[in-house]
Amino acid sequence: MNQVHIRQTLASEAARCRALIRRGEHAGPTAGLAPGCVQANLMILPRPLADEFLLFCQRNPKPCPLLAVTEPGQYAVPAAGDGIDLRRDVPKYRVWRHGELVSEPGDLMDVWQDDLVSFLIGCSFSFEEALLADGIDVRHISQGVNVPMYRTSIPTAGAASLNGPLVVSMRPMKASDAIRAIQITSRFPSVHGAPVHLGDPAHIGIRDIGRPDYGDPVTIHKDEIPVFWACGVTPQAIIHTVKPAFSITHAPGHMLITDISNTSLASF
Incomplete structure (x- = not known):
């Protein structure tokens, strides 16, 4: 073809x-x-x-x-x-x-x-296709729910009157898959690129990983870590601010x- x-x-x-x-x-x-x-x-x-x-x-x-x-x-x-x-x-x-x-x-x-x-x-959603093609489970897709998204304590770079917190999306993965996901998503800077944080959500101001600010919670297994990407819902947090x-x-x-x-x- x-x-x-x-x-x-x-x-x-x-x-x-x-x-x-x-x-x-x-x-x-x-x-x-x-x-x-x-x-x-x-x-x-x-x-x-x-x-x-x-x-x-x-x-x-x-x-x-x-x-x-x-x-x-x-x-x-x-x-x-x-x-x-x-x-x-x-x-x-x-x-x-x-x-x-x-x-x-x-x-x-x-x-x-x-x-x-x-x-x-x-x-x-664009880089998720590449993750799936590499055999990495994208939990919200496999569970049939909306991706979990969170407001963080990470500030955005303000412009005139516009400012507010960074919003991130989260996908739980085994450590080996997280490393591979960094490599894969780095190829796609036009759709957020590599993750901004891995591991303890408290380090970026997320108090309860089970209660996303947007979307739905997903299962995180004991052998997995949460992986966070910058999210295009950030402008909605700016509106709120x-x-x-x-x-x-x-x-x-x-x-x-x-x-x-x-x-x-x-x-x-």
């Missing part, structure tokens, strides 16, 4: 999944959907805050690796996929006002504004599926 045919096949599957989401036939987390395709976190802000957030992403590339940025009011993203509509192609959105979550709609048709700028941010008048994100684990291939993001 040549590369053109592979890209066409991936794009077709991504479009099929987006169509299911748009019709309301898939409303849950997107982990495991459209294998081979990049999934993206979403941050949508009014134009006056967009420049600040762009600077924030540049200063915090681990949690916020940018895949695409739209013009104000634009909801199509041709670079990420043919026919993408950012107002309708995420299973669950979050609408925030003054830092408070006010709704989790299945589309944005009632709240969309012409000044909104959308940021597509790399997602760790800074409390902008209006903003929109994806619901954690409910991502935008793009036509971009995971392998195209590998740096080596």
Whole structure:
């Protein structure tokens, strides 16, 4: 199978999944959907805050690796996929006002504004495919739940009015698998890259590993250690801290599926 045919096949599957989401036939987390395709976190802000957030992403590339940025009011993203509509192609959105979550709609048709700028941010679901291919268990996938995510005591690099804590996602692994996971995920800086912490969660301010701030808890066996990656949900912690008048994100684990291939993001 040549590369053109592979890209066409991936794009077709991504479009099929987006169509299911748009019709309301898939409303849950997107982990495991459209294998081979990049999934993206979403941050949508009014134009006056967009420049600040762009600077924030540049200063915090681990949690916020940018895949695409739209013009104000634009909801199509041709670079990420043919026919993408950012107002309708995420299973669950979050609408925030003054830092408070006010709704989790299945589309944005009632709240969309012409000044909104959308940021597509790399997602760790992309490197999970490489972990699975190497025989490493990805616990939230094998248990059929949403990935556990935690606010930490690690500060982000602030930009103007934007600041707050780093959010991490966690996957438990045996030590030997954790070493291999570092090697594998280091190849994917556009989707968070290597872990930011291994071992004792208290060292990064996590008090109870069994109670994630976002997502679901997973089983951690006695011979395993928790491995933490920077997470694209970090902007939601920033919203909670800074409390902008209006903003929109994806619901954690409910991502935008793009036509971009995971392998195209590998740096080596």
